[in-house]
Amino acid sequence: MKSAEKKRSVIVGLFVLIGIIILLAGIFIIGGQQNRFGGAIKVTAIFDNAAGLKKGGNVWFSGVKVGTIREVNFTPASQVEIVMVINDESKEYIRKDAAAVISSEGFIGNKMIVIEGGSSDIPFVEDGDQLRAKEGNDTEAMMATLQVNNENLVAITNDVKALSERVRRGEGTIGAFFTDSLMAENMKAMLANLNQAALNSRKVSENLAAFSEKLNSEGGLAGDLLTDTTIFASLKSSMAQLEDITQNASLMTDNLSEATGKLKEDDNALGLLLNDEETAAQVKETMKNLEESTEKLNQNMEALQHNFLFRGFFRKQAKREEEEKQDSIKAAADINK
Known part of the structure; x- marks a missing residue:
């Protein structure tokens, strides 16, 4: 009987000891997380809106937990002062010009503080320093924006629905396009015309390509005009002569115009004959x-x-003319033979 009680006492003692050990371990773990044990410094940040921050919330820096939120206090200016506890191992990486941003653990997780930035030439934070507060991504603001976007999307959907209904009823140009058979036939004809125009454009392009190829071929007039310097020089000389002829023609036209003008005047013989x-x-x-x-x-x-005085002279002259005529007729007959 005594051995059984003794055994029961030992078992109870073991369970009590294990419970005490678990309790102490939990205390040390929670105390370590809350920085209740070991060295730590306090820094603050003042926000216009705490956005749901609570005591015991985490403080992160570069993706690593560096402390916890110790206090959430109101200031006389109706702002919120957040007191943070930063462990000694992490304070050597946080600069005095770093910023404190309110964030959340996941999309709908607990609120926390994220420390960002800091210049390398600025000293490290010390106990009692105040970090610069920076506005972060507020989940409520995001949800409000999402709600507005949803309302806009509903309005757009309703508009599209109304538009599709009008198209189904054949209203408007697009509705007529989908429901009017005559418009469909006109569209087909227009597409056929466009296709024919495309074919014609292709033929024109092919003809231009063939023409340009002929221009580049040797032996042709166009090729000689483009490549033969001798022909170019001849053409240049011909153009110069044409230019001279044009200038002379212009000068002659001016002279004729001037002469015509003088014919209308009375100070010269021809003008006097024509006008007086x-x-x-x-x-x-x-x-x-x-x-x-x-x-x-x-x-x-x-x-x-x-007259008898001149009759002989005129007879001799007539006889001479008759002989010359006969000689001419005889010479012509000899040539014809």
Whole structure:
């Protein structure tokens, strides 16, 4: 009986001892996480909104947990002061100009503080320093933005639904395009015309390519014009001559214009004859007198031919003319033989 009680006492003692050991281990683990044991410094940061931070929250730096949140206090300016405990091993990597940002562990996890930045030429933080507060990604703001985006998406979906319904009923240009058979036929005809235009453009391109190939071939006129310097020099000389001819023609045209202008004036003989009626009448009278004088002269010459003093002279002259005529006819007949 005593041995059984003794055995029971030993077992109970073992369980109690194990419980005490577990309790002490838990205390040390939690105390270590809360920096209750060992060296640590306190730093603060002041935020306009704590965004759900609580005592015991984690403090991270470069992805490593470096401390915990010790206190969350209000300031006289209605702001929130966050007191953080940073362990001694980590304080040597955090600079005085580092920034404290409120973040969360996952999308909907607990709130925590993330320490960012810091210049290499700035001293390390010390006990009682205040870090610069920086606005982070607030989950509530993100959710509000997401809600607004969802509402906009619903509105866009409704608009698309209404538009598709109008298209189904055949309203508007697009609706008519999908429902009107005549428009569909017109579209087919237009596409056929575009296809034909594309074929024509292709043929034109092929013809241009063939023409350019002929231009580059040797022996052709176009190729000689593009490559033969002698022909180019001849063409250049011909163009110069044409330019001279053009200039001379222009000069001649100017001279003719000037002469025509002078014909309209009365200070020269031709202009006087063309423009003065009195002078023209005098010239006509003179021509008439000359015609009458010529007729009288012919009569006088005929009278002289019948005069016995000049009759022999005129007969000899007529005989000489007849002989010359006969000689001409004989020479022509000899040539024809």
